[in-house]
Amino acid sequence: MPLLFGTAEFNEKEHLTIGGCDTAVLAEKYGTPLFVYDVAHIRQRARGFKQTFNSLGVKNKVIYAGKAFCCIAMYKLLEEEGLGCDVVSAGEIYTAIKGGMSPDNIEFHGNNKTKEELVYAVEQGVGTIIIDNFYEIDLLSEILKGKDKKQKVMFRITPGVDAQTHDYILTGQVDSKFGFDVNSGKATEALEKILADEHLILQGAHCHIGSQIFSAEGFLAAVEKMMLILNEWKNQFDYTVNILNMGGGFGVKYTESDDPLEPEVFVKAIVNAVKAQCELLDYSFPEIWIEPGRSIIAEAGTTIYTIGSQKVIPDVRHYISVDGGMGDNIRPALYDAKYDGFLANRISTEKPEEVRIVGKYCESGDVLIKEIDLPPVEAGDLFAITSTGAYGYSMANNYNRNVKPAVVFVENGQDKLVIRRETYEDLIALDCE
Structure with a gap:
């Protein structure tokens, strides 16, 4: 069973919900990566x-x-x-x-x-x-x-x-x-x-x-x-x-x-x-x-990612890439912090295998979870990493000129945007020609 905190649970659609809000709906509304606070x-x-x-x-x-x-x-x-x-x-x-x-x-x-x-x-x-x-x-x-x-x-x-x-x-x-x-x-x-x-x-x-x-x-x-x-x-x-x-x-x-x-x-x-x-x-x-x-x-925060590419090296490693990484959670790269995660948009009974969850940043050290057992996943699946509420967004950065994620608070079935996702214009706002 996934490691769940606070009000987190799965609904009848097999979607992760937090604070009564469907994270698949939140991902559609605000994009990913997305910090969701309970x-x-x-x-x-x-x-x-x-x-x-x-x-x-x-x-x-x-x-x-x-x-x-x-x-x-x-x-x-x-x-x-x-x-x-x-x-x-x-x-x-x-x-x-x-x-x-x-x-x-x-x-x-x-x-x-x-x-x-x-x-x-x-x-x-x-x-x-x-x-x-x-x-x-x-x-x-x-x-x-x-x-x-x-x-x-x-x-x-x-x-x-x-x-x-x-x-x-x-x-x-x-x-x-x-x-x-x-x-x-x-x-x-x-x-x-x-x-x-x-x-x-x-x-x-x-x-x-x-x-x-x-x-x-x-x-x-x-x-x-x-x-x-x-x-x-x-x-x-x-x-x-x-x-x-x-x-x-x-x-x-x-x-x-x-x-x-x-x-x-x-x-x-x-x-x-x-x-x-x-x-x-x-x-x-x-x-x-x-x-x-x-x-x-810490435990009140969950980061929702969208899964993209995969790379299988026979008898070596199966990499699964998400659309965030060390730009929104540098702790694993900084001091080998450990996290847990799971699919947020469906519950699968297929046989799991050991995989590595990596980010999109141009660094070999951009690894979010070194080893985790997951069922087969597809591009577009949502992946949740739990306990990201502390030192995730606060240490976020724009490495590779990626924009920082949005942050939403959820409570009693209501979602509230508290930090908007950055735009490309934000990235160059301080640049001088």
Whole structure:
């Protein structure tokens, strides 16, 4: 059976439906490749985090990591669900505000924020800036001094925790481009510098140990390490944080072999660990923030492709090409990400064989799924790849001068175009003769 998420199911025509919408009809209406987002599933995942915190009586903020996927419609949805957002560029700030997101609910991350971006964030009233390095302390302080303003900030710490994930998405260990290292004393030095600056209002500390994490153990280790650090600072500087931000990185299901925890399990584990450490250390219980992105949006997204050419090399490989590829999903080429897929326009009982799903881009590495068992397929068949909601469209590109796909939201039998397909005119819009 295909790996289905949320409201996805097959109808009487043997067509994949999502949110009550027939994907074959959507493909005809909007073309392919096409990103289809299950809004009900997004809401359910978001509420899984928020409601668990509330049920535990813990003051909290659930902050969606916009880098996973963002657009005006997505920010409107987040505002409806009462979530904040985490941005990493002025462009994301601009989009979030255009989407109706309250600036106070925006936090600004990044290891190399430019002066222009920080000026823009301050001018727009961004609620919290997560300071990442000493350069940024000085730069932000200078900007605030010039504008005679104060800014709420947190600072990012690398606690030295290995989250057991891919090297490219591992961020809590000592050797990382992000944050202030604890072991070298740089985090303590940063704390002193921020506390001494009258323009910076320090709210608390932040850490992020990595992405696609399937066990709560890494978070428990991070909580213990963070609380020990915070307690040392309480004793040394008489400083107690108002907020402890434990970041995100909660795992999702890409294939049958993945076995992620539900959002509720992660939240309860983090809250219980913080409570235990606070009681042990006689530390005031802080407000807890988390930053789920992938875990809210990934499984809600499905990409619909149209199958084109095939190539059979006897006793070697059977290639099946689709009309998208690394331009709309670079993750398999970038770090060997695994996905599952199936025919979306019919259910076949014919004997399957192992095939490779490849894209149309002029690269041998343009492989979406290395090995998958499929029944015989024909040109024009629709092929669905699941769990493409995170880092698919947000990392999309125009390689080979291909246009970026359209994105639709579906809910209760209604489809809504939220990002139109690019045109050839869009491709040359920035070209100068």
